[in-house]
Amino acid sequence: MKFENESGIEIKSVYTPEDVTATGGDDGIGRPGQFPFTRGIHEQMYRKRPWTMRQYAGFGTPEETNERFHYLIDNGQTGLNVAFDLPTQMGLSSDDPMAEGEVGRVGMAVDTLEDFEIAFAGIDLDEITVSLTINGAAVTLIAMYFAMAEKRGYDLSKLRGTAQNDILKEFVGRGTWVFPVEPSIKLVGDTIIYCAENVPKYSPVSVCGYHIRESGASPAQEMAYAFLIAKAYIDHVLARGMSVDDFASRLSFNFDIYGNLFEQVAKFRAGRRLWAKIINDDYHAENPRSAWMRMIAGGGGGGLTIEQPENNIVRGAYYALISALSGTQTMALCSYDEAYTIPSEKAARVSLRTMQILIEEMGLCDTVDPLGGSYYVESLTNQMEEKIRAVMKDVDRGGGIVKSISEGYIQAAVSRQAYENVRKIERGEIRKVGVNCFQVEEETPDVEFHPFRDEDRDKQVRRLERVRSERDGTRAERALGKLLDTAKAGDNVMPAVIEAVKSYATVGEITSCLVEVYGRYKEPIRF
Amino acid sequence: MTEKRIRVLIAKPGLDGHDVGAKVVARALMDAGFEVIYTGLKQSAEEIARAAGQEDVDVIGLSVLSGSHLPLCRTLKGKLEEQELGDKLWIVGGNIPRRDHDELKKLGVAAVFATGTTTETIVSFVRENVV
Numbered sequence: 001m002k003f004e005n006e007s008g009i010e011i012k013s014v015y016t017p018e019d020v021t022a023t024g025g026d027d028g029i030g031r032p033g034q035f036p037f038t039r040g041i042h043e044q045m046y047r048k049r050p051w052t053m054r055q056y057a058g059f060g061t062p063e064e065t066n067e068r069f070h071y072l073i074d075n076g077q078t079g080l081n082v083a084f085d086l087p088t089q090m091g092l093s094s095d096d097p098m099a100e101g102e103v104g105r106v107g108m109a110v111d112t113l114e115d116f117e118i119a120f121a122g123i124d125l126d127e128i129t130v131s132l133t134i135n136g137a138a139v140t141l142i143a144m145y146f147a148m149a150e151k152r153g154y155d156l157s158k159l160r161g162t163a164q165n166d167i168l169k170e171f172v173g174r175g176t177w178v179f180p181v182e183p184s185i186k187l188v189g190d191t192i193i194y195c196a197e198n199v200p201k202y203s204p205v206s207v208c209g210y211h212i213r214e215s216g217a218s219p220a221q222e223m224a225y226a227f228l229i230a231k232a233y234i235d236h237v238l239a240r241g242m243s244v245d246d247f248a249s250r251l252s253f254n255f256d257i258y259g260n261l262f263e264q265v266a267k268f269r270a271g272r273r274l275w276a277k278i279i280n281d282d283y284h285a286e287n288p289r290s291a292w293m294r295m296i297a298g299g300g301g302g303g304l305t306i307e308q309p310e311n312n313i314v315r316g317a318y319y320a321l322i323s324a325l326s327g328t329q330t331m332a333l334c335s336y337d338e339a340y341t342i343p344s345e346k347a348a349r350v351s352l353r354t355m356q357i358l359i360e361e362m363g364l365c366d367t368v369d370p371l372g373g374s375y376y377v378e379s380l381t382n383q384m385e386e387k388i389r390a391v392m393k394d395v396d397r398g399g400g401i402v403k404s405i406s407e408g409y410i411q412a413a414v415s416r417q418a419y420e421n422v423r424k425i426e427r428g429e430i431r432k433v434g435v436n437c438f439q440v441e442e443e444t445p446d447v448e449f450h451p452f453r454d455e456d457r458d459k460q461v462r463r464l465e466r467v468r469s470e471r472d473g474t475r476a477e478r479a480l481g482k483l484l485d486t487a488k489a490g491d492n493v494m495p496a497v498i499e500a501v502k503s504y505a506t507v508g509e510i511t512s513c514l515v516e517v518y519g520r521y522k523e524p525i526r527f
Numbered sequence: 528m529t530e531k532r533i534r535v536l537i538a539k540p541g542l543d544g545h546d547v548g549a550k551v552v553a554r555a556l557m558d559a560g561f562e563v564i565y566t567g568l569k570q571s572a573e574e575i576a577r578a579a580g581q582e583d584v585d586v587i588g589l590s591v592l593s594g595s596h597l598p599l600c601r602t603l604k605g606k607l608e609e610q611e612l613g614d615k616l617w618i619v620g621g622n623i624p625r626r627d628h629d630e631l632k633k634l635g636v637a638a639v640f641a642t643g644t645t646t647e648t649i650v651s652f653v654r655e656n657v658v
Contacts (some may be wrong), residue, residue, distance in 0.1 A: 047543060085540035090569075098571070101598030102542055175544020175568045217548055306642050339641065340622050341594075415550040428647050435643070444643070447624040449594045478576040492628050523567040 006261040007220035008379045009383050015375035022060065023382035028273055032327075035278040038269050038381065039369035040327040043294040046365035047521050050396040051323070052330040054131055055348045058083030058108035060343055061455045062118035064109040064392055069123060070521065071345065079151040080123070081131045081332050083107030083342055084141070088321040089176040091137035093508030094460045103457040105450070106342055107133075107357030110141065111112040112504045116148040125149055131330075132164040133295075136178035138165040140510045144498040146199060162203040162252065163193055168229040171405050171521075172414065178511060181406045183518035187493065189236045194275050194494035205233060206296065211408075213256035215301045216418030219263055220384060223271045224391035225410065226253060227278065227412030228401035248290035252329075255268040255295055257319045258303025265371055266328035266380035268297070274385050275327050279387035297323045297357075298331035303340040308434035308445055325371055340447045345381065402422070415527040425427045471504040479503040480513055491492040533657050535586040538566040538575045540599045547622060548642075549590035554655065555646035572599070576606035579615060585657045587615050592622040597630060604634045616656055620644065 003011040012019065020026050028036055032042030042048065054413040057080065058065045069080055078125060084107040087099035093111050094103045103109050108119060120130070136142040142163050149159050170177045173250040177184065191204040209217075209226035217225060230251060237247060239494075250471050255271075257264055275293040279285045304312045313336045321332050333355060335347035343351070358364045371377045396402055404410045424430040431437050493514070500510050537553045539546055546568055553563045564582050566575065579587050587588070596619060607613050619631055620640040623642060630638045637656060640649050 077592060086544075092542075100540065100602075101595040102593065105594055118628050170544075173544075173547070177548060359621055415547065416554070418547050419551045419554040422555075422646065426647070446626060447622060447641075449624065452594060525567050527553060 005219075005260050007218050007263060007264075007267075007384060007387050009380065009387065013247045014461045015379050016068070016191065018374060019379040020382070022374055023379045025382075026378060026387070028382070028385075029372060029378060033282060034289065035291065036273040037182070037292065038273040040293065041272070041329075044369040045327060046324070046359075047368070047438075050359045050365050051328050051355075052079040052129065053077050054081040054330050054332045055078035055335070055351055055422040056081045056083050056133065056299075056332055056343060059085075059106075059342055060104040060108065060453070061460055062108055062110070062115040064456075066121055066408075068121050068348075069119070070522030072352065073123070073128060075349055077130045077352055077357060079131060079330065082119075082133060084132075084134055084166040086176070087178055088507060089134060089136060090140070091140065091178050091507055093506045094378045094457065096508055101452075103460055104260045104454050109456075109460045110144070110494050111460065111506050112467045113144050113147055114463065114467050114503050114504065116144045117151070120148060120524050125154055125159065125161070126154070129160045130180070131164070133164050133268050135164055135167050135190060136176045136184075137171045137176070137507060137511060138163055138167070139191060139493060139497050139514075140507055142191055142204065143494065143501045147498055147502045156199045158201060159199055160201045160203075162206050163191070164208065164254065165205045165230050166208045166229065166254075167399070168232060168405055169211050171523075172225070172410050173211035177521045179514065180519040180521045181402065184403070185232065185236050187238060187514075188233055189493050190492045192233065192237050192250075193240060193242060193492055194252065196242060197274040200250070203250045203252050203294075208253045208254040209232070210254045210299060212414060216412075216414035216416070216421065218417070219256075219259060220387035221269045221414070222256060222393050223267060223274075223384075224395070225320055225401065226255070227271075227275060227388070231278070231282070232400075232402050238283075244279070244285045245287040246348070247289050248279060248283070248285055249287060249292065250262060252294040252296070255297045256300050256302070257322050258300030260382060261318065261322050262377060263324045263384070264412075265326050266377055268295070268328070269369075269372075269377070270384035272327070272386060273381070274388055276324075294329050295373065296332055297326065298333040299338075301338045302336050303432050304336070305432065306339045306447070308334055308437055308440065309339065309445065311434055312339065312351060313354075316351060319321070320354050320358055321364075327369060328458060334352045335449070341449050342449070346391045406524070408524035411524075412526040414523055467504050468506065474498070476503040476509075480505055480509055484516065485511065487514055533561045533586065533653060534582065534584040535561050535568065535653065536575070536579050536582060536584040537561050537586060537588045537590065538570050538578070539568045539570060539590055540570055540572050540575060540603065541591065541593065541595050542569060543591060543593035543595070543638075544568055546590070548592070552588065552590070552620060552646065552649060555634045559615040559654070561653065569595045571607040572658060578613060579607070583602060585611070585616060586653055587590060587617045589617075589619045591619065594622065596621070598621055599633055600634050600636065607635075615642040616653070616654070617651070620635045620649070623637060633650040
């Protein structure tokens with residue numbers, strides 16, 4: 001029988017030092033905290049501080065979300081990862097006709113700055129770092145976060161936090177795009193430049209391999225596409241006159257984790273090394289931090305099953321183990337109900353406890369990169385690095401990542417693979433416990449969504465109407481006019497968006513202004 | 528002897544951006560020899576009904592994972608009737624709780640293919656139920 005991992009690397013029965021030599025040697029292993037960072041970006045890693053625990057949370061109104069945030073923090077969570085409802089993610093206000101049936105459903109509804117003030121009430125933004133899962137409407141929501149923090153007296157020059165804000169991957173998977181490709185990249189550039197100049201400790205972009213993998217990519221493709229996307233943002237910002245050390249250290253990554261344990265660990269170690277080399281060789285960075293591949297990893301919704309959902313608790317525990325063995329900075333562990341809903345309170349707590357058990361009981365924080373030096377892991381790390389490079393080269397030969405995404409070729413490639421994977425699972429060639437082997441007769445429990453309540457929508461729309469009628473209308477109008485002019489002129493829109501949110505302009509009003517200038521994205525249908 | 532090929536519209540209504548399943552089903556139906564038109568994301572009920580009419584399809588397949596299937600299907604039902612497409616074979620797939628299946632069938636949905644359904648089940652259903 002032939003053993004092969006998902007990235008197409010053949011696995012041998014046993015590994016020896018010769019295999020490490022044959023795959024490229026051990027020169028690239030190095031030490032943690034030193035270039036090329038194969039073993040981790042910090043010298044002491046979790047001995048100094050365990051990974052940040054940042055479960056995905058948010059639903060209904062800002063009041064309910066605030067309660068959940070406090071619950072998670074009271075249970076030992078060390079960061080927040082905010083889920084927004086689909087209208088907010090698409091830059092629509094809650095009273096937009098397209099928002100019908102969606103307000104507060106898969107995340108928190110946000111219309112104006114007041115919603116952010118409510119959602120983060122009583123949370124110390126120095127103590128708890130906040131990550132915003134927002135892409136198409138990122139400029140508006142990042143602006144709201146800064147405006148809220150400033151209003152509460154925080155110094156923006158010291159404010160930490162993260163926004164997902166990776167629009168290119170939205171065109172491949174996840175789908176919360178608003179504007180066409182080019183202006184979308186320009187807006188990401190605006191946030192990077194604004195942050196570098198004004199909020200230097202904030203991470204404005206978390207480049208996501210995660211959703212591309214969920215859409216059907218192999219682990220090697222996941223890393224390659226994410227690196228190419230990150231490079232596209234870097235190239236854009238460099239072309240606008242910044243130098244790489246001004247901003248590269250604030251870029252971070254979000255990766256998927258399901259699959260073969262050793263392939264995953266090797267993927268992250270290889271990725272860290274390759275990213276460091278790219279930053280040094282292609283961009284000649286001088287600040288060593290610019291070359292750090294900082295990451296969040298712990299999600300793997302595609303690996304979970306609706307059949308025998310308790311098994312997902314076990315899968316989640318292995319994902320957390322993989323993430324810890326891979327030197328992650330942050331974990332957002334997928335909860336056992338993630339195959340069908342946003343996490344329930346209980347599911348979120350089980351995920352939190354899973355990570356806490358690793359930290360407190362399993363010795364995962366005692367030493368750095370415990371798998372380093374394994375002949376198997378080092379050989380595989382060398383081979384994964386080559387695989388990732390090869391995929392990157394292929395895309396570059398095909399005209400580059402922006403063109404490949406704009407024309408739908410990456411989408412077509414990954415969706416074809418997703419189909420092949422489904423067929424392999426149906427034929428039993430890929431084994432999935434509870435799905436095509438070890439099934440049980442008992443009926444699968446019914447899907448339990450987070451309850452959608454019309455009252456929540458009504459409450460949200462009433463607040464939106466009140467804020468709109470109580471705000472200084474002239475100030476809001478002037479701010480939106482200024483935003484329109486700034487966008488038309490091609491200047492950085494961030495200062496104008498911040499002024500607009502401070503004037504209590506709505507998410508929908510700000511999006512409309514930008515659509516007027518940039519237009520809307522039209523999806524190429526290729527699959 | 529030539530038989531008219533079965534034509535299927537696969538549509539993503541509303542704001543939900545999860546399209547892996549819709550594309551998998553579209554490809555499975557194509558492999559089975561059907562003609563498939565995929566709308567892409569974020570289609571309004573009106574756009575879906577218009578596409579179904581213009582493309583003269585036999586089957587309308589909706590994919591919904593956000594939980595909004597009931598309001599979306601209620602709106603679509605009205606639009607399909609307006610366009611006199613109420614007799615088309617209408618199927619819905621995705622993240623759909625069992626307790627909502629009856630309600631969907633009352634709206635005119637012929638079958639609900641929840642997460643976990645095999646592609647063969649969907650292909651056979653379409654083949655056997657297009658008149």
